[in-house]
Amino acid sequence: MKSIAFTLPLAFLAACSAGPNEAEGAEKFSGIEYDETVSLSGTEPFWNVKISGNRAVFSSPENLEGTSFAVERFAGLNGVSFSGRMDGASFDAMVTPGDCSDGMSDRTYPYTVTITLGAEQLNGCGHTDRQPFSGPDQP
Template identity: 50%
Template sequence: MPLPARPIHALTAALACTALLAACAPQADDGATTEQTKPFDGIAADEIITLSGTEPFWGMTIDKSVATYTTPDNPDGSVFEVSRFAGNSGLGFSGKLAGADVAITVTPGACSDGMSDRSYPFTATVKLGEDNLNGCGYTDKQGFTGDAAP
């Protein structure tokens, strides 16, 4: 009996997030991946995550299981549900927005948006359908440094 289409899409998005998180695994000096057994716990489940990127400009806020995706053409944003999971090197989220699979990866590491003097504590990668978006992130408890209104 074939599986319903929705679980297959959710599984595909979850697998994409897992692959992205695995690619970000810490490397040993000899290039081998170091083994970690503890899931990433650098962002608590109750922290509100804010992500943004340039070229193209986009933004996303994740609050528990709800994400809001914004663009200059849609400043009010589109709201969709996400599932969260912790990998060895960061967080992954998966969901669906307007019929497109969404895979979000948030990993620790200094990040610059390239347009301001801000420094962010997280990097972000978003696969939205066929589009790949890159950016930076922070949380309500782990903010960026630099000018609040550049």
């Protein structure tokens, strides 16, 4: 029994380090340039985030002026994320390519969005100033 207890953790370690890292040499996501303004939005509840550079503004029907806060950008292999703190709560937005519908308009957005704000998860769509949504300007 002792040898199984000792061997099992070694097997897990070996699995973690086995073979070359496939992500090495892979290019980071470059679909959204640093200087693009990123607009994210969702429904139920309604919310909107606009990100320019290292600043984000989160707004909602309860806070029309919005709350501005600093974010850091991270380009992964299939998207970009923005992380920061808003009013003491952690904020993480993951933006990945893919057609997205807000379910309320006839618009199609080029990005899907998942935001974690504290313990709350928000789902929505996104676009940039260079990669707009398609469909009506005023839904």
